[in-house]
Amino acid sequence: MLSLSKINSASRVFLASSILIFSISLVEAIYGLIYNSSLLIVDSYHGFVDASMSLLFSITLKVAYKRNRKYWALYNLENLGVLISSAIILFLVIDYIRGVTEISVEVPYWLSIITWISALITFSIYYFERRYNWISVVKSDMIHSKLDFAMEIISGFAIISENLSFNLMVILSIVSFIIFDTFRELKEAIMSLIGANYNGPLKDEIFKALRKANINVLKIYVRRLGSFYMVYLIIGLPSNVTLRRAYKVRKKASKIAYSFNPVISVEVKIVPQKSIPQLVQIRD
Template structure:
């Protein structure tokens, strides 16, 4: 399990990252609107998403250290609702920008010097990538690492395009940035809806949990994974003989919870003990082994 010290350090990195992105977002948006620079406007929307995600990751890592049985579950849904609302707003802005590009033929010349902000943003993304490599064992950081690297490349290309001042190239790069932004937004909308609905989901962590429980000789019958904001709620069904003592049953339950809770993005664990005959238990365990053997 990741130490509290490391989690705090990474949360501070995401906090400073979100603060650093605010002036970049405002500069790109204002200059983009004033000079009708589609590249700067599109990149400002993407910067806004990056800002929201950095802020979200900060609160996520903070919550890892503060959650408890008394932690209000409504905050998990509030997180999802905020991301959902922001994502829908960014979809609206992006679609509006595409329509403006199609309908309007008016263009204003913009100084190539404004490309500096894109190169600064690229340097920031690349620096963040190298910093995050030190904490790759944390799943949130691992996911953001790839995103930061792609951002740095995209922003260099955008900066060069702004210098070249080719109308066709500007339109193409703007559309690529918007597609990149919308792909991130669609993923966030999907995760937010699943979290709000409390739907069971399939995720690589589910396979990891099942395989680890099996390796520890836990007679797992099934495992359900649900999104809780940036976290997961895990519901595990364990098959036990009908004649097992209460002490042994609760010992297995505690062991199961201890194994699952060592994952740093698990918010809630519920272990349900199911009494079964040996024949029924054997049959179900064979089905589970067949299902997760791949």
């Protein structure tokens, strides 16, 4: 189950990382434009993507911490932010690719220090995020940070090398990573906004846990709420069941669903059935 105090702490970590990443990315963009360094410019685009996502994750975690339904519309802020930032970043990347023929590899060696400072910031963020790796969104960002760290270290050496082929290879790798990551985030944001039913591993895990507890689940619906999930369960019980028994089953089912850490909301509906075959569960 999600620890609210740790969620609040994780929210602050993401906010701090957003400020740090945005600051170093702005420095990369400025010096990249001054010295016409394609590596710095492309890496700054990547940094702006990461800074935007960290800020959105911070807001989402803060909403999750409050666990108040009146704030739940803010979960869509993450998705809307992803859509807007994705459109801007893709436009910038595509526009920059058009001018990649003007690439300059003869830039001051000390510019590599900027990318290595960025790598140091990325590593520091990864280090602080480790204590929250039980939160799905943090665990996902940690994997992302490892790739960022490796890419930034390589970028620094590419600047020093002044090798055109090596620079082009690194630039294309960063651009490919940006485009792939942007489309992935874009797809998830759209699915969340339209309220699509989630049919991933989480749904199967909840189903298996409920089945193990001998709870007769007729339907399971899982919907994304930003980086979290809302679970809706329909449970069948005999029509002559006591109110006390129905309450216990409902509470047990809710507790099981909440035990999965990406789940932020659980709704359980009890429906009467005249005859229920033992251990019959139906999933959509």
